[in-house]
Amino acid sequence: MRTFRLFFAAAIASGLTVGQTVTVKEGTNIAATVSPDRRTIVMDLQGALWRLPIQGGNATRLTDPLLEPARPDYGPKGDLIAFQAYQGGTFHIWTMKPDGSGLHQLTDGHGDDREPRFSPDGTRIAFSSDRAFKGSYDIWVADVGTGKLTQWTAAAADEFEPAWSPDGLEIAFVSGTGINGTTIQAIDTAGTLRTLETAPAGARFNSPTWSPDGRKIAYTQFLRNQSRLMVSGTPVGADDDVFPSRQHGCPPIGCCVRPTARFASQK
Numbered sequence: 001m002r003t004f005r006l007f008f009a010a011a012i013a014s015g016l017t018v019g020q021t022v023t024v025k026e027g028t029n030i031a032a033t034v035s036p037d038r039r040t041i042v043m044d045l046q047g048a049l050w051r052l053p054i055q056g057g058n059a060t061r062l063t064d065p066l067l068e069p070a071r072p073d074y075g076p077k078g079d080l081i082a083f084q085a086y087q088g089g090t091f092h093i094w095t096m097k098p099d100g101s102g103l104h105q106l107t108d109g110h111g112d113d114r115e116p117r118f119s120p121d122g123t124r125i126a127f128s129s130d131r132a133f134k135g136s137y138d139i140w141v142a143d144v145g146t147g148k149l150t151q152w153t154a155a156a157a158d159e160f161e162p163a164w165s166p167d168g169l170e171i172a173f174v175s176g177t178g179i180n181g182t183t184i185q186a187i188d189t190a191g192t193l194r195t196l197e198t199a200p201a202g203a204r205f206n207s208p209t210w211s212p213d214g215r216k217i218a219y220t221q222f223l224r225n226q227s228r229l230m231v232s233g234t235p236v237g238a239d240d241d242v243f244p245s246r247q248h249g250c251p252p253i254g255c256c257v258r259p260t261a262r263f264a265s266q267k
Contacts, residue, residue, distance in 0.1 A: 069094065076120055100132065172208045
């Protein structure tokens, strides 16, 4: 009930009474996902998921605030949205239809399950989790139809922020300690690991995303108080800072990021 209590306290502090409404035009700590037809945005804001037209306008709330959802991800067919939710005091992976109906809890248990990402064919969802209770986060995959879980990684490091390759044969992820991701690695269905990028001394990585042809990887690199968008080791754009979107309900031990690096054909 954390979200409700915070909202209630904020309402009292601002002098609101029952029946009054608040118009929100800006927000922070937002993660967003775009429908495959590029017509709709679904985002998390103020402890709920919202839908709005991609050209802008009024947002429609899709979920109950007590669900405490975050980090939505549209399925490739546009029929489902995956997200993490804190309802019950533990993060788990849920799905729903784009209109907010058909809520379904896909994972359960005592471990935290976070950062869901649909596979390119929509049949599986990759996520990070400490459900193995070995002291670190690993990459897991859930079958959307059956709920069957498969553990893909099991290293001592924290492995988080999964991203499927375009062909669905590999998952890229950040590896490190807590929020300090020092490498971006990829693992295939046979369990073969390879390192895609290694952070310079003092740097950390976030938010890997594959190029449409699967040959390059985009990500953010934080080094010397500057966050840069990178593509396979090369800085992109001007010297302006590029920040991933930090979330409530954060993964491995600290700070959540929704992948913000996107290649042009994926926008």
